[in-house]
Amino acid sequence: MIRIGDLYERLLAAYGPQHWWPAEKPFEIMAGALLVQRSTWTSTEASLAALKKRGLMTPQAMAAADLQAIEACIQGSGFFRSKAARLKRLAKFLTGSWSVRRMRATPTPMLRKTLLGLDGVGPETADAILLYAFGRPAVIVDEYLRRLTQRLTADPEPPTDAAIRRWVEAEIFDAPRLNELHALVVAHGKNVCGKTPQCSECEIRTLCLTGKGASDS
Numbered sequence: 249m250i251r252i253g254d255l256y257e258r259l260l261a262a263y264g265p266q267h268w269w270p271a272e273k274p275f276e277i278m279a280g281a282l283l284v285q286r287s288t289w290t291s292t293e294a295s296l297a298a299l300k301k302r303g304l305m306t307p308q309a310m311a312a313a314d315l316q317a318i319e320a321c322i323q324g325s326g327f328f329r330s331k332a333a334r335l336k337r338l339a340k341f342l343t344g345s346w347s348v349r350r351m352r353a354t355p356t357p358m359l360r361k362t363l364l365g366l367d368g369v370g371p372e373t374a375d376a377i378l379l380y381a382f383g384r385p386a387v388i389v390d391e392y393l394r395r396l397t398q399r400l401t402a403d404p405e406p407p408t409d410a411a412i413r414r415w416v417e418a419e420i421f422d423a424p425r426l427n428e429l430h431a432l433v434v435a436h437g438k439n440v441c442g443k444t445p446q447c448s449e450c451e452i453r454t455l456c457l458t459g460k461g462a463s464d465s
């Protein structure tokens with residue numbers, strides 16, 4: 249298996265710094281992490297902009313808003329009814345016993361457990377929130393990283409999420425590089441290593457057992 253540090257350097261050389269996450273405030277990042285599920289970042293951005301324009305981009309405003317008002321802002325994000333309900337529940341949670349301030353002061357393992365207890369928040373979303381909203385060192389194991397890891401090793405058995413996490417954490421354990429790594433892996437997946445890999449155009453082909461075995465034709 250190649251070293252994650254080598255992969256990181258090669259991806260950075262190929263794509264350059266990605267400057268994620270485009271949103272700024274923790275609540276906006278949390279809302280974006282829920283909205284982007286089974287959707288695109290473009291439609292998520294449009295939904296976030298509509299929520300902002302309507303003055304709903306604070307936990308207090310969203311908790312007090314009608315569900316229909318939230319739904320109207322996020323219709324382009326898909327599954328908008330269930331997402332609106334989740335956003336409202338998140339806002340109520342953050343205006344009840346919890347708050348963004350309390351989350352900031354909570355140690356990472358406890359914060360991750362708390363996030364995982366929220367409606368619609370699975371491991372990938374929880375780690376995205378930890379990393380991008382709170383600057384915690386979290387490895388985001390998503391479909392892009394799973395696919396890339398399996399192709400790098402050409403192993404017929406997909407690696408477990410825990411194994412991927414251990415591989416990354418062996419060399420990359422600070423939030424800025426984990427942030428960059430996730431963005432680079434997504435860029436690589438969108439560019440050449442999607443469902444059908446374009447190995448002949450791949451900048452990291454020499455690192456990849458699948459690429460080495462692929463025909464150029």
Ligand code: SF4
Binds near residue numbers: 396400440445448453
């Ligand atoms: S060589 Fe092919 S399979 Fe390997 S990382 Fe590149 S595009 Fe993906």
